[in-house]
Amino acid sequence: MALSLAQVPHAPRLKAVLPNGASIHVERMEESNTVSVQLIASLEGIANSTETHGQRHLLEHLLAKGPGKTLDKMLETRGMLLTATTTRDYMAFEVCGPAEELGVALKAVKSLLTPLEVTPDVVNREAAIIEEELALTPWTTRLSSAAWASAYGDAGLDPLGSPEGLQKSKPEELVVVQREAFTPSHIVVAVAGPVDVDSTVARVREILSPLHGMVRGGAVERAGKRPAETVRVAGVDGEARGALMPGLGDPMALPTLAAGLALQSAIPDSVLVYTASARPGMAVLCSPEVGSMGRIEKLSEGDKVALFETGRSLVKGWLRGCLSTPSKAARIRGVMLLQAPGADVAEWQGDADRITFAAFCAGLARFGVDEATVVEGSR
Amino acid sequence: MIGAWLCAVALMQPQPFAPKTAELVDPNADTVVVQAFVPAPEMGARDAAAWRVLGRVLLLGTREFSRDQVMRYGSQAGLRPIVVTMPDFMRVEFVAPKGGLSVAGELLEAVIQRPILPELDVRDAVDRLAGSNRQAWSEALWPVQPSWGGVKVEDVKALYARAFRPERVTFAVGGAIRPGDGVAEIAKRFGSWSVPRAQRVRYDLPAKPMLQRREPVSTFELRGEAVSPATANGSATMLATFALGVGKEGSMFRVLREQLGLSYRQEALLWPSAKGWLPRLMMARRSRGDEAGTAKTMRDALLGDVATWDENTRVRALAMAEASVLRQMPFNPFWLDASGPMSDDLSDRTAWRGYLTMVGSGALDEKLLLDSMRNVTLDQLQAAAKSLLERANATVVTGKRQ
Numbered sequence: 001m002a003l004s005l006a007q008v009p010h011a012p013r014l015k016a017v018l019p020n021g022a023s024i025h026v027e028r029m030e031e032s033n034t035v036s037v038q039l040i041a042s043l044e045g046i047a048n049s050t051e052t053h054g055q056r057h058l059l060e061h062l063l064a065k066g067p068g069k070t071l072d073k074m075l076e077t078r079g080m081l082l083t084a085t086t087t088r089d090y091m092a093f094e095v096c097g098p099a100e101e102l103g104v105a106l107k108a109v110k111s112l113l114t115p116l117e118v119t120p121d122v123v124n125r126e127a128a129i130i131e132e133e134l135a136l137t138p139w140t141t142r143l144s145s146a147a148w149a150s151a152y153g154d155a156g157l158d159p160l161g162s163p164e165g166l167q168k169s170k171p172e173e174l175v176v177v178q179r180e181a182f183t184p185s186h187i188v189v190a191v192a193g194p195v196d197v198d199s200t201v202a203r204v205r206e207i208l209s210p211l212h213g214m215v216r217g218g219a220v221e222r223a224g225k226r227p228a229e230t231v232r233v234a235g236v237d238g239e240a241r242g243a244l245m246p247g248l249g250d251p252m253a254l255p256t257l258a259a260g261l262a263l264q265s266a267i268p269d270s271v272l273v274y275t276a277s278a279r280p281g282m283a284v285l286c287s288p289e290v291g292s293m294g295r296i297e298k299l300s301e302g303d304k305v306a307l308f309e310t311g312r313s314l315v316k317g318w319l320r321g322c323l324s325t326p327s328k329a330a331r332i333r334g335v336m337l338l339q340a341p342g343a344d345v346a347e348w349q350g351d352a353d354r355i356t357f358a359a360f361c362a363g364l365a366r367f368g369v370d371e372a373t374v375v376e377g378s379r
Numbered sequence: 380m381i382g383a384w385l386c387a388v389a390l391m392q393p394q395p396f397a398p399k400t401a402e403l404v405d406p407n408a409d410t411v412v413v414q415a416f417v418p419a420p421e422m423g424a425r426d427a428a429a430w431r432v433l434g435r436v437l438l439l440g441t442r443e444f445s446r447d448q449v450m451r452y453g454s455q456a457g458l459r460p461i462v463v464t465m466p467d468f469m470r471v472e473f474v475a476p477k478g479g480l481s482v483a484g485e486l487l488e489a490v491i492q493r494p495i496l497p498e499l500d501v502r503d504a505v506d507r508l509a510g511s512n513r514q515a516w517s518e519a520l521w522p523v524q525p526s527w528g529g530v531k532v533e534d535v536k537a538l539y540a541r542a543f544r545p546e547r548v549t550f551a552v553g554g555a556i557r558p559g560d561g562v563a564e565i566a567k568r569f570g571s572w573s574v575p576r577a578q579r580v581r582y583d584l585p586a587k588p589m590l591q592r593r594e595p596v597s598t599f600e601l602r603g604e605a606v607s608p609a610t611a612n613g614s615a616t617m618l619a620t621f622a623l624g625v626g627k628e629g630s631m632f633r634v635l636r637e638q639l640g641l642s643y644r645q646e647a648l649l650w651p652s653a654k655g656w657l658p659r660l661m662m663a664r665r666s667r668g669d670e671a672g673t674a675k676t677m678r679d680a681l682l683g684d685v686a687t688w689d690e691n692t693r694v695r696a697l698a699m700a701e702a703s704v705l706r707q708m709p710f711n712p713f714w715l716d717a718s719g720p721m722s723d724d725l726s727d728r729t730a731w732r733g734y735l736t737m738v739g740s741g742a743l744d745e746k747l748l749l750d751s752m753r754n755v756t757l758d759q760l761q762a763a764a765k766s767l768l769e770r771a772n773a774t775v776v777t778g779k780r781q
Contacts, residue, residue, distance in 0.1 A: 132642055314457055324724065
């Protein structure tokens with residue numbers, strides 16, 4: 001039996017925490033014809049440094065092949081797809097496909113929990129592929145990675161990795177990272193789509209209940225600090241302002257995000273880089289043109305009033321987008337269940353309506369030169 | 380659910396300049412989308428630059444709305460108004476909350492018929508675009524060098540006048556509307572739109588192809604001819620695109636990445652052009668100085684793989700096509716703009732119908748497209764893939780060596 005089983009009122013969804021600590025979230029989205037099954041493992045509390053930079057990403061690549069490397073063939077022949085991603089906070093695997101293939105999706109997710117068996121050759125080969133991936137890193141990622149690393153140190157290292165860290169990775173180290181990351185108390189399986197909630201929870205429970213693993217300590221809360229100097233990034237054009245973001249659920253999170261989205265709409269070609277998280281982090285506004293961020297300091301009261309309305313609309317749109325498809329809903333629900341079990345994304349719509357002008361201006365100030373991490377690229 | 384959507388297409392052409400309008404009624408939607416599709420006229424290198432500038436400045440105010448008003452009134456549903464500028468067509472889009480069809484229609488009318496195209500912004504856009512540093516992948520999607528030098532506001536206005544004409548524009552309306560509402564709104568806004576006679580123009584030379592970039596990434600492309608649902612053999616070519624480059628069991632991922640270790644990113648696109656979808660097989664890798672050899676390796680390796688295809692290949696390709704068309708899976712090769720694959724959101728579902736109406740194959744229901752692919756045999760699939768690979772134009776943009 002689950003230790004806690006909570007029927008969420010007015011929403012056909014259920015979340016459960018099993019005795020071994022593993023969590024389940026199932027949401028019925030009747031309108032959709034797609035089911036998304038996601039296995040999300042928290043990476044919080046797992047040490048990361050320049051020495052191991054990229055190991056998590058490498059592990060994600062290797063696990064996504066599945067044991068025996070037959071997983072993709074099995075899925076794709078049925079019109080299903082496995083994708084994987086690694087962020088600073090978690091590693092996520094998603095199987096999506098037609099609703100009637102829920103059983104196959106669950107079987108695929110179960111196979112991803114198999115202990116990794118790889119040779120050094122396989123690790124090196126995959127590391128080389130990731131180095132190709134690094135070569136394609138977008139300018140926005142390069143600027144925002146610099147902002148994160150400056151403000152958060154090793155806790156802010158980008159999830160992609162570095163050639164040095166990747167080349168040092170050994171199979172036995174990856175096995176340890178897998179064991180740590182997939183400790184039951186730090187994983188969640190989130191399902192969204194036109195599914196029967198009760199029976200799906202039962203099926204997921206069958207997969208997760210037998211798991212056992214080491215007890216892992218909780219995360220040390222990440223604390224960011226604005227660097228005193230402008231951060232310089234060689235080999236890339238543009239500039240960025242990194243605003244320290246509290247975790248979603250904090251009263252200043254949505255006003256800061258609203259400010260970032262409003263500024264993005266006002267500064268040509270700018271891109272706001274933000275990954276939803278209940279942990280402190282960053283929202284980084286990037287522009288390909290050095291000097292364009294100076295507009296933030298020149299905003300008049302009238303400009304701010306106009307941006308306030310736009311920002312509030314855009315943050316509400318962003319929140320709606322978070323729950324708009326099974327894929328997006330399963331991701332945000334799963335991540336929040338890992339990070340802030342009491343949070344309800346749907347309720348944040350109301351919070352967005354209540355953003356005050358003063359809070360919005362405080363959010364704008366976080367992108368200002370006095371509060372933000374300032375990054376400048378150079379060729 | 381796609382099956383539940385009511386799809387109606389009205390091609391109102393009884394009178395000259397009656398607007399062509401595709402309509403997608405989705406009773407479950409909480410927004411309304413209005414779009415205009417404008418094909419580019421014939422363009423030389425300078426017009427190719429002016430076309431991009433036009434896309435940048437179109438939303439920056441109209442005779443009746445300031446740029447702030449366009450942005451504020453146009454963002455009430457939480458989505459910004461956008462102009463998608465493609466090499467040979469443009470899409471202008473407003474999204475309004477449910478019940479806001481009239482507001483969205485009014486904004487679209489003002490932007491399409493009476494944009495200001497401010498001179499200062501035109502100059503600013505020319506400077507920005509000329510100096511912009513696009514990523515290797517996005518650069519590869521549009522690998523030409525427009526002639527930025529000397530583009531003036533007069534060029535942009537003249538291009539606008541040639542392109543934005545009642546008989547050239549196609550509209551699409553989707554979302555929380557009743558059947559016929561979209562057609563009526565567009566007819567009300569654009570039915571009496573009239574413009575002066577188009578002036579004759581002298582064309583300069585076409586834009587030069589891009590051959591090199593300063594990023595240390597080289598890109599490789601094999602490009603086929605445009606296909607649409609109305610093209611002979613189009614279904615086999617589209618299915619071959621799926622077999623070659625969609626999913627991790629597709630030939631490109633399996634052979635180029637997993638077997639040969641050539642790249643991290645390789646994929647097939649069905650790229651929207653004003654004539655139909657272009658099959659584009661694309662790959663990016665760090666520059667090494669062996670680009671010519673790599674391009675040959677890419678084509679040869681894929682041709683070799685096609686010869687080994689069996690019935691499972693066809694079944695997988697079809698399953699991927701179904702997933703793309705009916706469920707808009709992440710690696711969907713159907714693109715509607717340069718930002719990425721078609722998604723499941725209302726804007727893209729509406730744009731699918733608007734785009735197909737513009738290219739002249741009608742706002743085909745997705746299921747009909749799939750049915751035509753289901754009839755493709757393994758032999759036809761292999762023949763189409765072989766033909767695509769053998770006849771494709773190869774484009775290589777060489778990156779700077781590190």
